[in-house]
Structures are given as structure tokens and as C-alpha cells.
Amino acid sequence: MVGLLVLAAFLTLADRWAVLYAEHRAADALKDRLKLTAAPEVEIDGFPFLPQFVDGRLGSVKVTVPDVSADRITLASVSATARDITLDGDGPTSVHGARVPELNGDVLLSFADLNRELGASQVTFTGEGRDRVLARGTLPVAGHDLRLRADVRIGRAGDQGIATTIGGMRLDVGDLATYRPGARASEGLHLTPKSVTRLARETRKVRALLGVPSVVRRMGVPDATVREALRNDDKLAALTGSRDFVHQAMRVNLLDLTLAHPEVLDRLGLDPALLDALSRLTRPVLADQLSLGFRLPEPERGELWLRDVRVEKGGIRVRLAGQGLAFGD
Template identity: 45%
Template sequence: MRSPTRISPPQPSPPHSGSPGVHYRNPYEELAELADPEDPDDPLGIGLKPEDDDADLGGRRGKPAGSGSADDGEPWSPPNHRRSSRRRRGRLKAVPRLAKALIGLVVLGLLLVLGDRWAVMYAERKAEEQLQKKLDLATAPRVTIHGFPFLTQVLGKHLQQVDIAVPDVAADRVSLAEVRAQAQDIRIVGDLPSSFKGAVVGRMKGDVLLSFEDLNRELGASQVRFRALGPSSVRADGKLPVANKEVSLHAKAHIRRQGDRGISTSVTDMRLDIPEIATYRPGPGPRAGLFLHKKAAERISEDSEKARALLSVPSVAEKLGLAPEEAGQTRNDDRRLDRITGSPRFVPALLGVNLVQAVNDHPQLARKLGIDPTVAAALARLKVPELTDKLQLSFQLPEKAKGIRLANIGVSPEGIRADLTGAELNFGKTR
């Protein structure tokens, strides 16, 4: 270490000639004197020597690779890049054994779960095939097996719950749009999935749907449409061909349970309309017959020719309150005819006249009233059973679905619904 250089106080410079007093030296010259003399080996003045530079470089300056002396220590060798892998192995060794065991258990658990789910899907597919075959279904059902783990249920031959959805089940004249069932406490007979023989269902519940869309297609033949009318009633509206003419069909069907396995309907308030002219209600009953619409009756009251044609039929004139002699006088007296047809009692009385026999016996009268005689005759020949059969909505559960009962039958916007119940149901070979 250099010894500190003492800074001496400024000395007065020799006075210049002609200048009196003391003269001070230039301060930059003093700072230059304080600096150490320049070292040729350390021109920067930072205290490094050439040998220090060689030392910092491991004695490698100016020496070939691998050369050295005893004073230089071990000879130079290339770097070892395998230290990082040894370091990683060291880190793995540092992981506790418990953590490794936990990781292994997690991986094993995932494999078991995947295997269990695969077994469930396989069993569901096999069950769908067996149900379609045994129940002779046109479409394969959808089977969903609940409960985890599945393999332990198989080993115990006991399933907790199985959901089944069967579309398009034939049921008498119509097909059920969908049957949904939830089976619980299922005891398996045989071994899944290879030697499955059957099963016993402890409890079952579900529902069936008879959709209006299917009814329209299967019963209505694209001409009659069914829709909900109330909680237990259905309305049918459409067209019906009669004597090569189309008449409007309207009816109500009341839904009720038939035993424990069927649904039946009673058709009421059926009528066939000749638009804007008359309505035919098939008999028997007090309202059965052919009756004019109000607008048609009002037109007759304003048309003297049609009124005379009606009064020419004694049975019709009698219904209007005119005796045969009085009816004859009225037909020949315009003032009297206008007085009778203009009476406020004429239209209501005419609406109550059953024209079935009159139009059949007097075709000319039917034509004057705007009714085709052939249509009127065909309507009169229609029988109630023939018409109600076209609107019959009843069905029965398939015979193979033994032990299942219907309950809580009602009408929804989609169609007719009923609940399914059952207990201790046998499927396949259970003995």
C-alpha cells in the first residue's frame, strides 16, 4: 500500500517583478504532483500485474491446453455436462417416499376408474341388445346403469339403479312414443356380461307417452288433428271424406283407465259440418240429426223461394208451428209469408228442425237449401261406432311387459301420459 502523501500548504511564489505582494501557485499543478508516478506495467493505475492476469485465467494465457506445472494445480480438462442429469437424479431422490406412493396410488386409481367406466358402457350396450331382442322392439332402448363402482356391483350380482328409455313401443292400434322406466334393487341371474340370463327388479317406476303427433299420423291419416282439451279430455278436429265431398269433423274424447294395463276413450259431442250450411250429429240421442247453421237460417228468412220450399214439407211446417192448411195459405200469400219469416221466433224455430228425413225425401229442397242430396244421404247412413272407431285412442301395454300397471292417467300438451309402477318383476330366465 502506498503511503499517503501529505498535502503541504500552498507556498508563496516568488514575486514577479513589478508586482508587489504574495503570488499563489496554480492548483492543477498541485493535483498533478499528488498522483503516483506512472507505472509502465499498470498504465491504468488499478494495481494489476501481468502475472495477476495469468492467475485469474488459471495460468492458461500463452499456454497450450493440457500443459502446466506442479505449481499450476490439476491440468485443464473439458467441462462435464453430465452434472445436470446427476443433479436431477439427486432431486428425485430428495422426494419423500410417501409422496411417490401417493402419486402411484393416484395413477392406479385413474386406471381403475377408466376400466370401471369402460365396463359400464360395455354392459349397457349388451343390455340394450338383449332388451331389444327379448321384447321384440323395433328400436333399441337406451340403458343407463347408475352406481359406482360398477365392477363391485357385478361381483355382488346386485345393481342399484338402471334407467331405461324405449321409443316406439307397439301398443294395440297405436304406438307409444316413449316408455321411460327407473328400475331399482336389481338382482342379476347369471354372470355379466358373458352368461347373463335374466334379472329380478325389486321396484320400478316410470311413465309412458302417447303423443298427439303419433295419433295424428296413425289414426288421423293426416286429416284429423288431436290436441289437449283438459286434464282428461282430447279434442279432435279435421276433415272426413263423405260421398266424395269433405266435411269438417269435430269431437271430444274423454280418457279413462281400462283395468290396470290399458287406456280407453269415450267419444262425445261428435259433429260433421257442411261449412256455413248445416251440422250433422250422428245418433242416437236428442241432438242427433241434420240442423241448419244460424247464418243459413237467416238467409232462408230473407229468401221467399227457400221459405216456400220449406213450408211445402208438412213435417217441417209442423215443426215451425204451422198446420198443413195454414202452411199452404202462407205459401200463396206474400204478406203473410213475410210476416211469418220476419218474426223473431222464425230463425230460432228453424234451427231446431231436424232436416234429415226432409232432405232425403225431397232432393229439390236440399238443393234449394245448398245441401248436396248425396252428401245428406251419406251422412244419414253413418253410424256412431264407425265414426268413433276412427277416433279411438285406447291402447294396452304389451303382453311381454308382465307385472307392470298403469296409474295416474292424464292429458298434457304433448299427448296422453300415464305412470308405470311394478314390483318383483322378472326379466328373462330367473330360475
């Protein structure tokens, strides 16, 4: 009886040693083949292991790879479980590949990594609902730190990619003006209600602004009213004190004045270098800085696709699946 127990313990120990050795060899092979900076974690399930290995079939193998590079970002972890694996080789000691009929995986793109890698401008990403990520922080533009707000919508791009749609992009130049990239009337660089209210009390600045015909046309103020206001301080005060003046002044896209009337912008306290930089910070340029998209690699054999994409508290979770995969020679 004691002899049987000792034999059973020895066989169990040998089996566990064999599975550890196999996991180590598999991790090294994956590291070399996938060009990883560190060996992944490999877990071979099932007991006993040796009969499976001799038979050339493994019930389940889980692989976890940390810090995988994906375009501009790093995936915090990639884990995949393969089932019913068939080993290719002439025997247990000469395995040179494997066939995987079924694979299920999980990818995490953590906000902590995004904030570190894309947050050089002090922008942070946080989850908001199932498919929405908020980008908040500051963006340096021409020596100025502008407050940034943007909403990133996360979704699938076909079966292999993650797409991001950037909306609600806004850069605040202090409390003076707000820049929204785009060509619509509501987009561009516009004075804030607070700065227009302050402007209304500064006669020199108001006269400079109303002295530009294109500004007057954009505001929608009748020419006769403007001419009277420019000649008479009481008329000017009546115009700037009206309820509509704030909304009228906010219609003006200050970028339209950049080249033609730099002196007006200077009186408003806007840096010409900042305005020049903003004119080049178009919607595609800004969206590219905030893009979180990536694509799955194409397997050499078989199919690999995305099943689900979801925003969680700690990051973006992607579930994937594969079939008919083959690895090795």
C-alpha cells in the same frame, strides 16, 4: 403414490368400460325380445359397477324406448327405472335373465305424433286441462271438407288401459248445416241460424220445405198457417219473418228427408252423396276415428299397472308401476 393413482385410474376406466358393454348388451337383448325397430337406451347406475355385477345385483337400471307401437298410435317414449335387480345366471358371464321387484315408468303420447298419425284428415289434437283433449280440423266426407270439432276426455280403463270418451262431436257443412251424430232430437243434420235466415228470403226454397208434411210437423207450425202461407206470399213472408221461424226450421233433421224428398235437399244446396255418407257416419264410427286409447301389455311374470293419466301441453303423460317382474329365460 403415482402407481396407486395409475391403478385407480385403470380400475375406474375398466369399470366404466364394463358398464358401457353391459348397457350395450342389455339394449340389444331388449330390442330383440321386444321386437323394437331401434335399440333402447339403457343406463346402469351405481359406482363401482363390477362388484355389483359379480354379486348378481344391480341397484338401479333405467331403460328408455322411443317410438313404441300401441294399437293405432305410437308412444313417443317409454322410460322405466327398475331397482334392486337380481341377475339370474351361473356367473357374471352367463346372465340369462333378471328379476325386478320394483319398477316405475313414464309414457308420453305426444300430440305431435297424434297429429301425424291420426291427422291424415287434417285434425289436430291439443291439451285443455288435466283430462281433456280438443280435436279440431277438417274431415273429408264424400268429397267435401267438413269442419270438425270434438272433445276427448282421457281417463283410466281399469289398471291397464287408457279410455277415451268422445263428446261434443260436430261437423259443419260450410255455414249451411251442422251434423251431430246421434239419435236425439238435437242431433242429426240441422240448418244453421245463418242459413235459415238466408232461406227465409228465398221463396222457392221455403215453399219446397213447407210442402213436406213431415217437415211441418217437426217445425211445429199449425197446418192451417202453412196452407195459407203456401197460397199467399204475404202470409209466407209473415211466417218466415217471425221470431220463431229460425228455431222452428232448425228443428228439422235433414237426414230424415234424404230418401223421401231428395228434391227438397237439392233445392237447399245439399249434395245427396254427402247426406248418404253422413247417415253412415254414426257416433261410434266417428268416435273410433278420434280414439286415443291403448292398453299396457301383460307381462309374462309379475304385475304392471297404471298409476296416473294426465293431459299436458305436449301430450298425454301416463305413469306406471310394476312389481315382481321377471325377464329372460
